[in-house]
Amino acid sequence: MRSAYPLLGVMLSAITVSAQDQPPIGGGSYQPAPTECVSAAQRQQIEAQIAANQQQLRQRGILPAISAAQPAQVALNWPLRQAPGYDYNSYYGISNYVDHNRGFPNALLDWNCGSRTYDTAGGYNHAGMDIFLWPFDMNMMARGQAQIVAAAPGVIVGRYDGNPDQNCAMSNANWNAVYVQQADGSVAWYGHMKINSLTTKPVGASVVAGEVLGLVGSSGSSTGPHLHFELHSASGTIIDPYAGSCNATTASSWWATPRPYYESAVNTLMTHGAPPVFNACPAPHTPNEKQAFMPGELVYTAAYYHDQRAGQVTRYTIYQPNNTVYSTWTHSMTPAHYAASYWYWSFRLPATAATGTWRFEAQYEGATTARSFTVGVLKAGAAAPAAQYSLYPNPAEGSVQLTGPLPVQRVEVLNSLGQTVRTLDNVTSPQLNLHGLASNQLYLVRLRRADGSTEQHRVQLK
Numbered sequence: 001m002r003s004a005y006p007l008l009g010v011m012l013s014a015i016t017v018s019a020q021d022q023p024p025i026g027g028g029s030y031q032p033a034p035t036e037c038v039s040a041a042q043r044q045q046i047e048a049q050i051a052a053n054q055q056q057l058r059q060r061g062i063l064p065a066i067s068a069a070q071p072a073q074v075a076l077n078w079p080l081r082q083a084p085g086y087d088y089n090s091y092y093g094i095s096n097y098v099d100h101n102r103g104f105p106n107a108l109l110d111w112n113c114g115s116r117t118y119d120t121a122g123g124y125n126h127a128g129m130d131i132f133l134w135p136f137d138m139n140m141m142a143r144g145q146a147q148i149v150a151a152a153p154g155v156i157v158g159r160y161d162g163n164p165d166q167n168c169a170m171s172n173a174n175w176n177a178v179y180v181q182q183a184d185g186s187v188a189w190y191g192h193m194k195i196n197s198l199t200t201k202p203v204g205a206s207v208v209a210g211e212v213l214g215l216v217g218s219s220g221s222s223t224g225p226h227l228h229f230e231l232h233s234a235s236g237t238i239i240d241p242y243a244g245s246c247n248a249t250t251a252s253s254w255w256a257t258p259r260p261y262y263e264s265a266v267n268t269l270m271t272h273g274a275p276p277v278f279n280a281c282p283a284p285h286t287p288n289e290k291q292a293f294m295p296g297e298l299v300y301t302a303a304y305y306h307d308q309r310a311g312q313v314t315r316y317t318i319y320q321p322n323n324t325v326y327s328t329w330t331h332s333m334t335p336a337h338y339a340a341s342y343w344y345w346s347f348r349l350p351a352t353a354a355t356g357t358w359r360f361e362a363q364y365e366g367a368t369t370a371r372s373f374t375v376g377v378l379k380a381g382a383a384a385p386a387a388q389y390s391l392y393p394n395p396a397e398g399s400v401q402l403t404g405p406l407p408v409q410r411v412e413v414l415n416s417l418g419q420t421v422r423t424l425d426n427v428t429s430p431q432l433n434l435h436g437l438a439s440n441q442l443y444l445v446r447l448r449r450a451d452g453s454t455e456q457h458r459v460q461l462k
């Protein structure tokens, strides 16, 4: 099971200009449950398949025989990338490194002599690293927001697709994966991929560094969307790519750019019309993200982190369209290290709020992250993805026709003051009833898509 998302008690009605620590009205930590990733039996099968493929590829002259001419160690780039069109500052967290303590259970030792790894009572010691998506993992998976890319150039020596990809528990299910032999003879494993997302390249094809191999999914023994990245030396032993005093598998880092033990970062800031709701796997989450507000409306400002640690201070600032500070506050109450965390606050825009583009900003660990939202402007923010729906006729009279995927989870109609005047759930008919609404007015129709995100359309009623 995943950990709960605890709500912190205090309810604030408004943010005041303050240099003080301001407790959030909600939030908490997120620590994905460990996942066995690959069982001993599956590991044997995979290794046998890779060995058979390698032998064939060597016979065909595609793979060179292991020789002294090979580099001792290749340089690895990060095996994940954000898909084009997405602008999160970061989009993942690290839940587990390799376990270097062969004992079990609860005999944990990662490369940095910490315990950010896991084992099981059955004797499994985690042999790779787990990189999970954050925030709103299922939604990110559905959108294909996180691409798995080749960490180094090489030749595909194994691949498997076709397994279900929305698993939520440890099981003996098989995963979708790509295996790449690199120039030094080492083999990188990329596991838990989304079904049918794999590169079309067959076993024996070459890939370049950074080439897309597939998308993050939750296939195999997995409690949620994540990449299991595992490295094997040319002779088949497990390599942990991080250099550290508790990692005897390598003397120097395999990463092209050294990577810290904690990568403290704001993944993204968001504005919401209501608190974000995290639903149980495999349901998509309900972010309630909102970028266009009207004067008088409640605005939720939220920050999503990975590797947030005790004592770290974030300064948040809200800027008005003329770049003056509307409010500013700090937050530093995180009591421990969180693989992922989020915190949110709310404030009500005054009736006289300046219209235009506002900016919500966070300064944290020397970096600034920002997200803009609009007030009094009836349009979605610039970051909104392409529309799935269209509404016609417009202007409309009494009802409006909807084209796009049905059912629509929720349709909300808002008036020009930003007040919800109609809510329709689980809409299965393409004809939206607008009878009874004041005529000669402009309305905002908000449609919640299957992945939990929303899109908005302006409709003029005759």
Ligand SMILES: [Zn+2]
Binding pocket: 035, 036, 037, 096, 126, 128, 129, 130, 227, 228, 229
């Ligand atoms: Zn794993």
